[in-house]
Amino acid sequence: MRGIVGGESGRHEEPPMTKEADIQIACNDYLNFLAKRYSFRHFHVPNEGKRSIYLHAKMKKMGLKSGCPDIIVEYPQGKLLYIELKTPKGRLSPNQKLWAVQSKVLETPHFVVQGEIEECIEQVRRIVEKYIPLQC
Numbered sequence: 810m811r812g813i814v815g816g817e818s819g820r821h822e823e824p825p826m827t828k829e830a831d832i833q834i835a836c837n838d839y840l841n842f843l844a845k846r847y848s849f850r851h852f853h854v855p856n857e858g859k860r861s862i863y864l865h866a867k868m869k870k871m872g873l874k875s876g877c878p879d880i881i882v883e884y885p886q887g888k889l890l891y892i893e894l895k896t897p898k899g900r901l902s903p904n905q906k907l908w909a910v911q912s913k914v915l916e917t918p919h920f921v922v923q924g925e926i927e928e929c930i931e932q933v934r935r936i937v938e939k940y941i942p943l944q945c
Contacts, residue, residue, distance in 0.1 A: 827925055832894045833879055835926045836933050840880070843934070847941045849884040876904030878919065884941045890918035892933065897924055 833853065840851050854877045860868070878891035891912055893905060901909070901921065912919035918940060922932040 826898075827896050829879075829894060829896050829899060832896065832926055832929050836880065836892070836894060836922070836929055839930050839933060840882075840937075843937050846943055847884075847937055848944045849882050849937070849941045851880055851882045853880055854878075874908075876902065876906075876908040878905075878908060882937075882941070888940075890936070890940055891920065892936065893919070893921045894929060895921060895923040899923060 837851075837853065844850065854873070856873060856875065856877045856879075878893040880892040880894070882890045882892065884890070891908070893901065893909075895901070909919050909921070918936075920932070920936055922929045922936075924932070
């Protein structure tokens with residue numbers, strides 16, 4: 810939602826707020842592009858959104874875990890890394906913080922990528938370049 814900032818003489822519109830879904834889509838598109846050069850596959854676990862109590866309970870019984878990162882990347886030798894995406898003002902939920910702590914204990918790389926779309930794409934690029942080998 811946009812708002813007006815400033816007094817009568819200095820009025821200007823705030824830019825629209827970036828939504829996490831927009832960052833998710835942009836990073837997914839970018840990862841699809843990088844997958845042509847690097848050896849990995851990635852996926853998203855649809856863990857967000859409002860659901861009926863029945864559907865939420867059913868999904869939980871099926872193994873859905875609260876706090877699961879937005880993107881899971883699998884790369885050679887059975888390795889994984891997690892990427893949690895956040896808007897510039899986004900904060901980790903308690904379950905997301907717990908997931909990060911558990912990832913550290915399990916020695917699974919876990920990243921919180923935060924910012925506007927361009928910043929997030931740049932952070933994802935650096936993660937892929939550091940951890941994932943180029944295709945042969």
